[in-house]
Structure formats: C-alpha cells, structure tokens
Amino acid sequence: MKLKLFIAAIISTSMSLHAEPAQASANFTFEDLKAMAKASAEKPYTPTAVPAPELIDKITYDEHWKIRFKEGETLYPNGKKAPLQLFYPGRYFPEPVSIYIRDDKNNVKELPFSNALFDMPDDSPAHDLPQGFGFAGFRIMRPDIKPDWISFLGASYFRTDGPQGQYGLSARGIAINTGMSEPEEFPRFSAFWIGPAEKKGESVSVWALLEGPSITGAYRFGLSKDNKEAKGHITSVSANLYMRADVERLGIAPLTSMYWYSEKDKTEAKDWRPEIHDSDGLAIHTGSGQYIWRPLNNPQSVSTNSFIDENPKGFGLIQRDRDFNNYQDDGVFYNKRSSAWIKPQGDWGKGAVQLVEIPTKDETFDNIVAYWVPEKEARKGDEFTFSYDIEWRPLDPKSKTLASVVNTRQGQGGIPGQPIPEGVNKMVIDFEGPVFKGLDRESGIKPIVEASNGEILEPIGAYPIVGTNQWRLAFDYKQSNNNPVHIRAYLVDKNDEAITETWVSDAKVTIE
Template sequence: MKLKLFIAIIFSTSMSSHAAATLDRSEFTFEDLKALAKASAGEPYSPTVVPAPELIDKITYDQHWKIRFKEEETLYPSGKMAPVQLFYPGRYFPEPVSIYIRDNKNQVQDVPFSNEFFDMPADSPAHDLPEGFGFAGFRIMRPDMKPDWISFLGASYFRTDGPQGQYGLSARGIAINTGMNQPEEFPRFSAFWIGPAEQKGESLSVWALLDGPSITGAYRFGLTKDNKKAKGHITSVTANLYMRDDVERLGVAPLTSMYWYSEKDKTIAKDWRPEIHDSDGLAVHTGAGQYIWRPLNNPQSVSTNSFVDNNPKGFGLIQRDRNFDNYQDDGVFYNKRSSAWIKPIGEWGRGAVQLIEIPTKDETFDNIVAYWVPEKPVRKGDEFTFSYDIEWRPLDPKSKELASVVNTRQGLGGIPGQPIPEGVNKMVIDFEGPVLDGLDQKSGIKPIVEASNGEILEPIGAYPIVGTNQWRLAFDYKQTNNNPVNIRAYLIDKKDKAITETWVSDAKVTIK
C-alpha cells in the first residue's frame, strides 16, 4: 500500500489536512514531529473513528491474544538485536495507530496493515476485518524472538517486563484530570516512528505523536534493555507538550499499577493468597534530599495525596517485597513484578508528586496512579518540555545513609492479655539498612512519630528485631473523626540525626 493511501485511511477521520500533508513525505525528522504536534494543538480535536466497530467488539480479550504476528514478517529497524512485532486491534484496543519505520537518515516508510501479517484461529472474527484497518501497537522482542521486553499498546500506555522478565505496572505518556470529579481524559499515541538507536547504549529509538481533546505532544523514546547500573531496562523520554485547552490537573511521567492487599491490610480480601499487588509503595526522593516511603492502600473511596516539592530527584511505584513465600502465586509471580523509578532530567521546578488510590475488589484493574503535577496552572496555548528516564528496576535507588522500610503491618491496638481498646489500631514498621548494623537499645535510637487529624498513643516502641539486622517501630493510634490519620514516622540517633527514610501514611482504624 502506498504511503499517501495509508495516511488517508488512518488520518482522514482524526487529523487535519495539514497533518496528512506533513506525514506524506519520505523524509521526516523529530523537528517535523514537534511542528506537527504544535500545529495540531491550534486546531479542534477530532476523535478517531474506528472502522467496523461492531467487528472489532467481537475480538474479545482471549481471542485477541490468540492472534499472533508471523515471525517471518518481523521488522528490524535497529538490527537483529531489537526485532519489532505488531499488535492486532481488538475490543480493548480498537483505535488504529500508524506505524512507520525510520532509518538513520530520517527516511521513513509506512507499514501497511494486512491480515496476512498474522496467524489467527480459523473461527476468529478478525478474518472479517477490512484490509487497511490499522495496527493497535507494537512490541520489541529479544534477539531470540522470545519473549518481548517492552510494548506500546492502548492509549498512551507502555511497559516493560523488568529485570526478572515479568510484566506488571505500566507507564503512560501523560495523565489528564486523573482522580477528579470529572471524566478522566486519555490522550493516545496515534502514530509511531521506529528507528535505530539515537544514543549510545540504546537498543532502538521511537518517536510518537500524542493526540487528545486537551493536548498534543511529540515524544522521543530511547529504549535500553538490561542496563547494568539500573539493574533493569531504561526508557529515556522527552515529552514536548502543546496545550489544546485548559487542564485542571496535568500528570507528567505517570505510572499506573495495581494494589489489592498486602500483609498490612490482608483482612480486606478473602483470596487464599497472602498478598496481591504489582506495587506496594510510593518512593520519593525530594529535591531537598529527603527519602519518603508511602505504603499503598486500597481505600474505601478515591484518595489523593500530594507531596509538594521543588526539582524532585526521583519518584516511583515500587515492589519492595520480592519474596515468593509472601505471595504464593506461581502463575503471575507478583514477587517478580518490576518497579519503575522516574529520574527527572533538568529542573522541573515547583510542583508535587501526586498519588491517586482507587478502591478495588480484585486484581484485574489498575487502581494506583502516581505522577508529577507542575505548580503553574496549565492553560490553552502553553508549551512544556519534560525529559526523564524511567528505570525499570527490582527496587528503588537506596540512600547510603538511611535505612529503608521493608515491612508495614497493621492490627488491633493494645497489649496482649489486656482488654482491647475500642477504636485503636497498631502500626508496626520494620527498617533495614547498613546504618543499623551493630546498634542496640543502648545506642540512643529514638522514634519520631507525628500525626495530624488523629492521636498517637504511648508507649511508642523502637527496638532491634531478634535474630535480624532490622529495627521495628510500633505504636498505637486512633482517629478523632471519620478522616484518615496523617502519620509521619522515622528513627533518629543520639545526635538527633535521621537514620531511616520517612514513612508516611493516611491510616484509618480498619481492624475492629
């Protein structure tokens, strides 16, 4: 299929004639992509029209994953070390995206959609889909063709299988009005240009065009597999954003994950497995150098927490518990799920790391989102550029001077053998790190526990855990109204210097 015809099929219902003309060329640079995104922001948004929606709806989740890209059709835009395969559309990925292959001289060639690229069961409804429909996304394979290690599929979502080869949480290009009393907007990557690595050490590079009702964007992704320093994959992102309309909440570098329950709040679920989550906490390294750990919750209603900062050093959704015994799931291996760490490049200014938690009753839907929100209001006509690395790691980067939280548990308050106090819960936090080695109860270690909207009850205990190099901080708390108790806790040495990261939580009395 010729380039001009392909563009007419995919873009005529979603982009202007200017956009189509810009794309109808054999040479295409990233500066061209930025110009296209900027020009599109000045034009009204036109939603993508899905051809044959009634046929696409018949391609269910199970049927979609039975459709496989033929190995002999594999693309090699960056050589045999990074083979590319394409995704078929389906009920949950109905909107077509354009795929272009780019060489190191910025010469581009479209990849026309065809059923001939795919193997599918004889009874698959996909056989009836019209030619020229459009792909749903793509994935990058390992050199031996199995398995894939990064995929771009659905809206602006992408994810990697991390250092232990197990897909879990996802990243997004942008988040718009997440967790608010209005519909969330989901801009989408409508076109991709895949080509050779532009930076040393990368496996390949990808450009993407973002389009949505309130925003457009030109994205550059540098994809690196198995980086030794991060002990996992790295996705280097530059996002050039152009506002089509005012936005109340712009979420930059968003991460999306799932948290149902853990040892902290296992009483909320009746599943046989001890824990179920893709991530168990939000880690933040502030611009001032503070390390914060916020264990995740499965709240009763949508919860929003903001960590105000200036030029953050990093943040991420982390799976700190890597012990199989704590999950007992040998099918999806939650203990192997990757963590994702956002490492800003350059100065991001003032704003906040924001955490959104949404109630869930099972493990099938993502209910956790974290991102950076700029302090400055976002208005129509504004332009932004954010650069950052996403390090898909086993754990978050640790401080050399501070011990980290390794466990958070919640239970009934009071003292065993005595009457259980009404409306009181106990919180137990375990810390671990080299700074604690050799310390005992004569070392002058003191707990700092502060609360607002509630009360911390004496006594507060801080002591080494017998047979380990961990320290435990335990305290009782109670609510003073129906709102969660905001708690900060950490340990200091005899010189009043912090020796642990700061544990923070919005805690409710949930065990009665």
C-alpha cells in the same frame, strides 16, 4: 494475563483526533514532529470514528490474544538486536495506530496494515475485518524473537517486563484530570516512527504523536534493555506538550499499577493468597534530599495525596517485597513484578508528586496512579517540555546512609493480655540498613512519630529485631473522625540525626 485499567480507559474514549502524519518522505525529523503536534493543538479537536466498530467489537480479549504476528514478518529497524512485531486491533484496542519505519537518514515509510501479517484461528472474527484498518501498537522482541521486553498498546500506555521478565505496572505518556470528579481524559499515541538508536546504549528509538481533546505532544523514546546500573531496562523520554484546552490537573511521567492488599491490610480481602499487588509503595527522593516511603492503600473511596516538592530527584511505584512465599502465586508471579523509577532530567521546578488510590475488590484492574503535577497551571496555548528516564528496576535507588522500610503491618491495638481498647489500631514498621550495625537498645535510638487528624498513643516502641539487621517501630493510634490519620514516622540517633527514610501513611482504624 490480567485486564488492566487502561482497557477501561480505552473503552471510555473510543474516539480521538487522528492527525494526518507524514507520508513516506525523506528527511522527516523530530522537529517536524514537534511542528505537527503544535499545529494540531491550534485546531479544534476532531474525533476519528473507529472503522467497522461492530466487527472490531467481536474481537474480545481472548480472541485478540489468539492473533499473533507472523515471525517471518518481523521487522528490524535497528538490526538484529531490536526485532519489531505489531499488535492486531480488537475490542479493547479499537483505534488504529499508524506505524512508520525511520532509517538513519530520517527517511520514513509507513507500514501498511494487512491480515496477511498475522496468524489467527480459522474461526476468528478478525478474518472479516476490512483491509487497511490499522495496527493497535507494537512490541520489541529480544534478539532471538522469544519473549518481548517492551510494548506500546492502548491509549498512551507502555510497559516492560523488567529485570525478572514479568510484566506488571505500566507507564503512559500523560495523565489528564486523574482522580477528579470530572471524567478523566485519555489521550493516545496515534502514530509511531520507529528507527535506529539515537544514543549509545539504546536498542531502538521511537518517536510518537500524542493526541487528545485537551493536549497534543511530540515524544521521543530511547529504549534500552538490561542496563547494568539500573539492573533492568531504561526508557528515556522527552515530552514536548502543547495545550489545546485548559487542564486542571496535568500529570507528568504517570505510572499506573495495582494494589489489592498486603501484609498490612490482608483482612480487607478473602483471597487465599497472602498478598496481591504489582507495587506496594510510592518512593520519593525529594529535591532537598529526603527519602520518603508511602505504603499503598486500597481505600474505601478515591484518595489523592500530594507531596509538595521542587526539582525532585526521583519517584516511583515500587515492589519492595520480592519473596515468593509472601504471595504464593505461581501463575502471575507478583514477586517478580518490576518497579518503575522516574528520574527527572534537568530542573522540573515547583510542583508535587501526586498519588491517586482507587478502591478495588480484586486484582483485575489497575487502581494506583502516581505522577508529577507542575505548579504552573496548564492553560490553552501553553507549552511544556519534560525529560526523564524510567528505570524499570527490582527496587528503588537506596540512600547510602539511611535505613529503608521493609515491612508495614497494621493490627489490633493494645497490649496482649489486657483489655482491648476500642477504636485503636497498632502500626508496626520494620527498617533495615547497614546504619544499624553495632546499635542496640542502649545506643540512644529514638522514634519520631507525628500525626494529624488523630492521636499517637504511648508507649511508642523502637528496638532491634533479634537475629536481624532490622529495627522495629511500633505504636498505637486512633482517629479524630471518619477521615484517615495522617502519620509521619522515622528513627533518629542520639544526636537527633535521621537514620531512616521517612515513612508516611494515611491510616484508618479498620480492626476493632
């Protein structure tokens, strides 16, 4: 199991406010949790020290995963369909989390932490941890208590194993100042209330208290497994946010993933595998109905792209390439990694989908983040409410009328057999969809390719790929300076109507 970016995030924020959640009581409602979060935001931030930090530091990554929750201690907050198990704390998950069980009458009871709930090796340093420390998080198991399908562990991170049972990218509660020059803030879920499903189709519901130096929040999660429409799991989220301080960049519904290299830029890495990534692109369905595909990059420096929109219909980090042969990894199975699609509920107003890409030299850490930034500034005392579903899907929802991008490749520019032009690269984009049925080179299909900070060179080719239902768009480009070329491309029919989604990219000339 690979280390994720959130591990580094947790290390950098080893202290956080830990408000006192309600003790065992009757009729603790979600409104009470909202009031708790709001009241906390009106008080100065007070970090809580990690108990026994020297001991907890000895529970390394490897030591941590040797500690297992005892199957006989499994809890059932919503009957046999939602078995609950808890995570032990460790070096990368040092801050204690309070866990409460909530019944259908909103009676709540805190679960006391004890080493007796866990199996661990005889020589584990965890034996010396004091009683009453606190859990690190939790996971929901399948009914037979075999594999888990969703887990909450570290800061405000959570993830599912998706439709093919393989963990990959993560979601988190909030993103604060991601990709900026100042240090990013990582608020954390400090307490969870886990109970029966509140809506039809859910396996279990979870309430969570979010706490951080600049923000607090009351979250409601509806956890659904194996949804037929999404062909995967659904996490329904309602986030009630309260600003403790001004925040320059507030990221709503953030997704975190890993992209090292793919068929597009495989020359950037020396690994033997053809591709390594949890996601290969950002997909957006805009409020105006446009479909956008932005292939991911592994940049040389931190890169931030904003896609201005109003009331977006959806966005997500997607793993479109599902072919094992393109990865050849029979250990972590990148071809099975889930995609995650954010589906807003209600109108989100004006703002932007923002994509942050961070350089990486291996697959160990997440380096991709995508989220929604509201146009309204986040200032001390402000309140925000956002509701959305996270659909953990094989692919993003497709347009019924537009072809989708299936491949992006970059290589040396020019024409084979002729002198190689200096400072020129070629981009090749393959589209696929039923809209191409019956079309050929005489059907009047035209490419639209636009660029800023660079130049698109003639000729631009758009033609069907023999033996497939795909069309290929190919063009050469060059940069105006050291900054990437911003390119936008799609195909139109003879009536100048778009027949493909819009491909956009920040491209650099990397192959000379």
